[in-house]
Amino acid sequence: MLKFIFFVIFMIPSCFFVNYWLVLSFLFFGSLLFFLFGYLNFFIVNLDYYFGMDMLSYGLSLLSFWVCCLMILASANIYLYSVNIYLFLLMVMILLLFLILSFFSSSMFMFYLFFESSLIPTFFLILGWGYQPERMQSGIYLLFYTLFASLPLLVSLFNLYCVVNTMNIYMFFSFFSMNNFGIYVYISLIFAFLIKMPMFMFHLWLPKAHVEAPVSGSMILAGVLLKLGGYGMLRIFSLIFFMNVYFNFLIVGISLLGGILVSFICLRQVDLKSLIAYSSIAHMGIVIVGIMTMTYWGLNGGYVLMIAHGLCSSGMFCLANISYERIGSRSLFLNKGLINLMPSMTLWWFFLCSSNMAAPPTLNLLGEISLFNGILSWNWLSVFGLMFISFFSAGYTLYLYSFSQHGKIYSCLYSIISGYYREYLLLFLHWFPINIFILNVNLMFAM
Secondary structure, three states, rough: OOOHHHHHHHHHHHHHOHHHHHHHHHHHHHHHHHHHHOOOOOOOHHHHHHHOOOOOHHHHHHHHHHHHEHHHHHHHHHHHHOOOHHHHHHHHHHHHHHHHHHOOOHHHHHHHHHHHHHHHHHHHHHHHHOOOOOOHHHHHHHHHHHHHHHHHHHHHHHHHHHHHHOOOOHOOOOOOOOHHHHHHHHHHHHHHHHHOOOOOOOOHHHHHHHHHHHHHHHHHHHHHHHHHHHHHHHHHHHOHHHHHHHHHHHHHHHHEEEHHHHHHHOOOOEEHHHHHHHHHHHHHHHHHHHHHOOOOHHHHHHHOHHHHHHHHHHHHHHHHHHHHHOOOOOOOOOOOOOOHOOHHHHHHHHHHHHHHOOOOOOOHHHHHHHHHHHHHHHHOOOHHHHHHHHHHHHHHHHHHHHHOOOOOOOOOOOOOOOOOOHHHHHHHHHHHHHHHHHHHHHHHHHO
């Protein structure tokens, strides 16, 4: 109750400010304090114990603060054209509130409650500020895919409470055996998080949601909401550890094969946002494989890659939106030769595309090296799947960069604005943390 009251008092009133720059400064100040308190290990007041934080929840909570700040910074058109600016800020604040409370929950039921509650403001963001009439259909896809697996999860949590008489995440221990009840609990506990990641075969809601969502919706989907699934899997592994030894090869095989197939899908995309959305599925597939190996390298690499991908993918959606605002289309056939029209923006395309293909010195590289170590130590045959995923990841990222920046300019374009200070600040705040946090690797591997 203490954490809930604190965040309601802290965040909700800020959405009624007249100037959205005040909201930004308010949130940046809050995230800076949050980072400094966490970095100093709360030596004075031990706030981490009051808020139920450990290293795992701290990094993702800071990512939520950061991405929500950048969502408001990227949505200046909503403010300029006065399209329900107060309602938009209210949705962002409520979404941030649910995300923070999800990561701070020490009760599995409270985590489930806020985990599902985060879908509501996301649905309203897509429905209220989406670009096309199909946004209603994509919002329904989002709700039904994620809610489909939530009811078995809730029933399993109630069964769990009847058996162990606690819902505290930190008091779970592995006790389920190879019987029908244990198999049901394993599938129902992990299925909701796999759909949220999303795992291949349950991923169709993600490209539709990204294509129809506004830039703020795409940023929070790619930046934080996909990471809720990985966070939930890391939390419940103490409960299903022995069950996972018997069944993880199925999920690992599906994710490796799915990463290769999704990479082929990326190579034939002609929509900027759709290509970036499918690349997120491929990267999250590697994270699922790393977490499922249950090795130290795999778990740490999955955590680091979730942080890095949240910033990198969100920045690439911002770049796609900047091109869309100038040209009026997300088609790669029209977004050609942008190096001639927006030469300074090409540098940021290069920075973020190189981060997406895990070039040094980015956190993506650190996460993928750690993941590859963990996966190969689990089974050396995985090298073939990882080899193809890595190769095609570089292939479709280069395809995106070269196809959009080079070639003949679309003949209807005469002059466009290269970029605003706000956009350069937005892209810098995405790219800078990916490259600076690698200097403090021990903080990332402290989980």
